[in-house]
Amino acid sequence: FRRAAAGVRGGVERTFIALKPDGTQRGLLGDVIKRFEQKGYKLVAIKAIVPSRALAEKHYEDLKTRPFFKGLVSYMTSGAAPVIAMVWEGKDVIRQGRRLIGATNPLEAQPGTIRGDYCISVGRNIIHGSDSFESAEKEISLWFGKSEVYDWQYGNAEWLYADN
Ligand code: UDP
Numbered sequence: 001f002r003r004a005a006a007g008v009r010g011g012v013e014r015t016f017i018a019l020k021p022d023g024t025q026r027g028l029l030g031d032v033i034k035r036f037e038q039k040g041y042k043l044v045a046i047k048a049i050v051p052s053r054a055l056a057e058k059h060y061e062d063l064k065t066r067p068f069f070k071g072l073v074s075y076m077t078s079g080a081a082p083v084i085a086m087v088w089e090g091k092d093v094i095r096q097g098r099r100l101i102g103a104t105n106p107l108e109a110q111p112g113t114i115r116g117d118y119c120i121s122v123g124r125n126i127i128h129g130s131d132s133f134e135s136a137e138k139e140i141s142l143w144f145g146k147s148e149v150y151d152w153q154y155g156n157a158e159w160l161y162a163d164n
């Protein structure tokens, strides 16, 4: 295992993935975990959390001028079900995580992607994934303390990774 060095893109990385309250409410956690696991990615942090308004606003701060921002924050913070916050690790996992999740608008998301298979509305699109190395670093440190993220190896990692 080589720890993802800051600035290395496409190598072994970590990304922040969150099942949103609608995904939790609809019982989709198992399938989401399954898709990342079966690809070969490794779960290094997970917790159920109802984010504070401050956390949700910071998480989505780039969108604060958008008309849907207020509704987005109340959806994330409602507490009708917790967000399931996760960190997944593996080669190119930031970009590949976005591919597994699919397009923001579920009606544009390909069948076979998580959003393509499980939802209809952009405002209830069930899952979040970091969109860049910088967002991943920001989001992981926002949602998790250092001691909540684990370094561990799959015993069969040599069957997932060759030298290239
Ligand atoms: N969103 C929305 N209406 C829009 C665009 C986005 O409600 O027109 C919500 C949706 O839940 C989306 C989130 O805001 O997942 C963040 O938007 P972003 O463009 O970052 O999409 P994502 O990165 O989640 O695909």
Ligand code: MG
Residues within 6 Å of the ligand: 131
């Ligand atoms: Mg985004």
